[in-house]
Amino acid sequence: MSTNTPKRILIGKVGLDGHDRGAKFLVRALRNAGYEVIYTGIRRTPEQIVRTAIDEDVDVIGLSLLSGAHNELFARVAQLIEEEQAEDIIMFAGGTIPDKDIPHLKSLGFRQVFTPGASLSEILSALKEELGGGE
Amino acid sequence: MADSMQEQFEKWKRETLAKSTARMPERPERTVTASGRDVDTLYVPKDMQDGAARETYLTQIGFPGEYPFTRGVQPAMYRSRFWTMRQYAGFADAEETNQRYRFLLENGQTGLSVAFDLPTQIGYDSDHALSSGEVGKVGVAIDTLADMEVLFDSIPLDKVSTSMTINAPAAVLLAMYVAVGAKQGVPPEKLTGTIQNDVLKEYIARGTYIFPPAPSLRLITNIFAYASKHLPRFNTISVSGYHIREAGSTATQEVSFTLADGIAYVEAARSAGLDIDKFAPRISFFFGAMTDVLEEVAKFRAARRLWARIMRERFGAKDPRSCMLRFHTQTCGFTLTAQQVDNNVVRVALQALAAVLGGTQSLHTNSRDEALALPTEEAVQVALRTQQVIAHESGVGHTVDPLAGSYYIEQLTDEIEAEARTYIKRIDEMGGMVSAIEQHYPQSEIEQSSYRYQQEIERGERVIVGVNRYATDEEVQPETLAISQEAVRRQIDRLGKARSERDGAAVTRALDALETGARGEDNLMPLIVDAVQAYASVGEICDRLRKVFGEYEESGV
Numbered sequence: 001m002s003t004n005t006p007k008r009i010l011i012g013k014v015g016l017d018g019h020d021r022g023a024k025f026l027v028r029a030l031r032n033a034g035y036e037v038i039y040t041g042i043r044r045t046p047e048q049i050v051r052t053a054i055d056e057d058v059d060v061i062g063l064s065l066l067s068g069a070h071n072e073l074f075a076r077v078a079q080l081i082e083e084e085q086a087e088d089i090i091m092f093a094g095g096t097i098p099d100k101d102i103p104h105l106k107s108l109g110f111r112q113v114f115t116p117g118a119s120l121s122e123i124l125s126a127l128k129e130e131l132g133g134g135e
Numbered sequence: 136m137a138d139s140m141q142e143q144f145e146k147w148k149r150e151t152l153a154k155s156t157a158r159m160p161e162r163p164e165r166t167v168t169a170s171g172r173d174v175d176t177l178y179v180p181k182d183m184q185d186g187a188a189r190e191t192y193l194t195q196i197g198f199p200g201e202y203p204f205t206r207g208v209q210p211a212m213y214r215s216r217f218w219t220m221r222q223y224a225g226f227a228d229a230e231e232t233n234q235r236y237r238f239l240l241e242n243g244q245t246g247l248s249v250a251f252d253l254p255t256q257i258g259y260d261s262d263h264a265l266s267s268g269e270v271g272k273v274g275v276a277i278d279t280l281a282d283m284e285v286l287f288d289s290i291p292l293d294k295v296s297t298s299m300t301i302n303a304p305a306a307v308l309l310a311m312y313v314a315v316g317a318k319q320g321v322p323p324e325k326l327t328g329t330i331q332n333d334v335l336k337e338y339i340a341r342g343t344y345i346f347p348p349a350p351s352l353r354l355i356t357n358i359f360a361y362a363s364k365h366l367p368r369f370n371t372i373s374v375s376g377y378h379i380r381e382a383g384s385t386a387t388q389e390v391s392f393t394l395a396d397g398i399a400y401v402e403a404a405r406s407a408g409l410d411i412d413k414f415a416p417r418i419s420f421f422f423g424a425m426t427d428v429l430e431e432v433a434k435f436r437a438a439r440r441l442w443a444r445i446m447r448e449r450f451g452a453k454d455p456r457s458c459m460l461r462f463h464t465q466t467c468g469f470t471l472t473a474q475q476v477d478n479n480v481v482r483v484a485l486q487a488l489a490a491v492l493g494g495t496q497s498l499h500t501n502s503r504d505e506a507l508a509l510p511t512e513e514a515v516q517v518a519l520r521t522q523q524v525i526a527h528e529s530g531v532g533h534t535v536d537p538l539a540g541s542y543y544i545e546q547l548t549d550e551i552e553a554e555a556r557t558y559i560k561r562i563d564e565m566g567g568m569v570s571a572i573e574q575h576y577p578q579s580e581i582e583q584s585s586y587r588y589q590q591e592i593e594r595g596e597r598v599i600v601g602v603n604r605y606a607t608d609e610e611v612q613p614e615t616l617a618i619s620q621e622a623v624r625r626q627i628d629r630l631g632k633a634r635s636e637r638d639g640a641a642v643t644r645a646l647d648a649l650e651t652g653a654r655g656e657d658n659l660m661p662l663i664v665d666a667v668q669a670y671a672s673v674g675e676i677c678d679r680l681r682k683v684f685g686e687y688e689e690s691g692v
Binding site: 015016017018019020021024025028029041042043045067068069071072073076096098099100115116117119120121 | 253254256257259265266267268269272273337340341342343381382383469471472473474506507508509582585586589590593602603612615618689
């Protein structure tokens with residue numbers, strides 16, 4: 001892939017949760033880091049998230065959820081990605097996620113799970129690693 | 136020539152304070168310092184000789200319980216009664232939450248605060264497709280009156296005041312609360328509590344909106360009108376800055392956007408023909424408390440003074456109670472860290488101290504484990520004990536507004552008030568808060584502040600102990616609360632049972648009447664009361680209203 005084409009990232013708020021401070025921060029910070037970022041806005045269904053990700057041809061989906069419904073809703077997103085055979089999209093997750101839930105989410109295909117206190121530089125370096133070089 | 140300060144002080148004692156102590160006597164505990172020194176109810180600059188300085192004191196600071204209420208809304212504040220200790224709680228289903236409430240009341244909590252789950256807050260029943268995964272997660276699931284009866288089982292509603300964090304469907308949950316009261320033999324006029332009922336901040340910061348602004352404001356004014364007749368002791372709205380702050384605003388923005396929301400509600404109610412002094416005394420507020428203790432104290436004082444002035448100068452309120460900004464405080468959840476969770480106990484103590492020094496009427500203290508999950512019973516107990524230590528051991532409640540007269544506090548109070556006036560003027564110029572929200576103005580102001588704040592943390596300019604400095608590798612997470620699948624099943628079963636046992640024809644009649652009412656202009660509260668009493672569910676009622684009002688959609692970023 002040409003190094004001139006910025007990688008595309010979808011930041012998605014799945015479920016009914018309205019906590020979007022972290023998501024909005026990331027949208028802006030990732031744009032400043034040179035990525036093309038699409039933000040879904042709050043209260044999207046897994047179906048809407050996956051549809052947008054495919055339509056927008058993104059490289060990465062970053063899901064954010066702080067309501068505690070991550071096990072159910074992130075699983076549904078992963079399932080839809082598989083059904084759509086879109087497994088080339090890299091999935092990241094973030095939110096108030098207890099450590100004990102992380103192995104399950106990783107087994108569903110989430111490459112990284114960011115929990116409260118995760119720094120922007122951690123997220124940027126994980127992206128760089130996954131996307132091979134970054135911007 | 137104005138009376139000397141000493142004479143003004145004596146007059147306040149004779150008139151304002153005496154009247155208040157006659158109604159609400161002082162607490163029996165001795166109000167002495169740790170060394171045994173007697174503490175007075177109020178300290179004022181008694182020897183202030185300069186006429187101009189005295190005039191400034193009287194107009195800007197004044198006496199507690201008197202306009203502009205800078206020093207507090209009650210003359211004796213915590214000398215007569217501590218703030219209400221009110222822990223926000225709710226999870227799983229009504230049965231489990233009822234047990235948590237009883238635990239809190241047994242531990243000395245003095246009021247209840249209901250956290251509803253997201254489906255309830257957005258008007259979906261527990262068996263709705265969009266409720267999947269969310270039932271009972273951030274609060275208790277309530278579908279029908281049957282759930283509400285279980286939630287308040289063995290809790291006497293004439294003795295306990297209840298705050299309900301419910302906004303878009305506030306009318307429905309309020310109607311259920313009235314119905315539970317009736318079943319306990321408590322008439323509506325004896326019920327005390329608060330519904331949040333503040334939809335504007337949902338568009339700005341919190342996200343649990345259902346309907347567009349115009350019908351939302353209609354529902355809110357319908358509640359104001361209904362409650363002024365039937366629920367004279369209930370706070371019909373809690374205009375909330377907390378979520379604005381949590382979304383990343385500054386202290387000034389929190390005050391500005393909250394009071395601008397308050398102005399929008401007052402204007403909507405006046406346009407609906409309500410008399411200001413009939414509904415304004417039941418307007419209450421809700422703010423966050425950050426760890427920056429002194430700025431927070433100034434913020435609370437500035438908000439109190441500015442609201443009083445807006446009510447009198449802009450709206451011509453005559454009743455002093457219309458000018459009183461009474462508020463609940465919650466310590467800011469955003470400040471809790473998942474790292475070194477015990478540090479959160481200290482943060483919360485400082486934040487709670489700020490709220491008390493700022494004159495809060497009620498307080499929720501967060502639990503140390505809330506960056507990870509809903510709090511465990513043990514963590515909640517520490518949070519409640521934090522308030523009790525401040526109340527009984529710190530002595531800060533012995534005297535009213537103890538930080539008044541501090542050069543720093545008074546200057547900050549003045550600055551925050553002046554900055555908030557500028558923001559409110561700007562919002563007025565945009566056509567008011569609804570129009571400003573549609574133009575994304577408060578949202579983008581908050582986003583900028585939030586971005587700046589987080590960048591400061593990322594760069595290490597703002598130190599968060601245990602996160603970007605003094606970090607350690609310990610990281611064994613404490614046990615957290617998990618919501619059982621069994622509770623979710625129990626909830627869906629109870630909904631099914633309520634649906635099968637109720638009179639289906641009566642439900643349809645009530646819902647039809649509501650839909651017809653929504654198309655017209657009548658007050659919807661009585662129709663919602665009828666529907667709730669027929670055991671119509673939150674989802675069914677909201678669906679009928681959605682049909683007529685449509686739904687709000689957030690515009691993209």
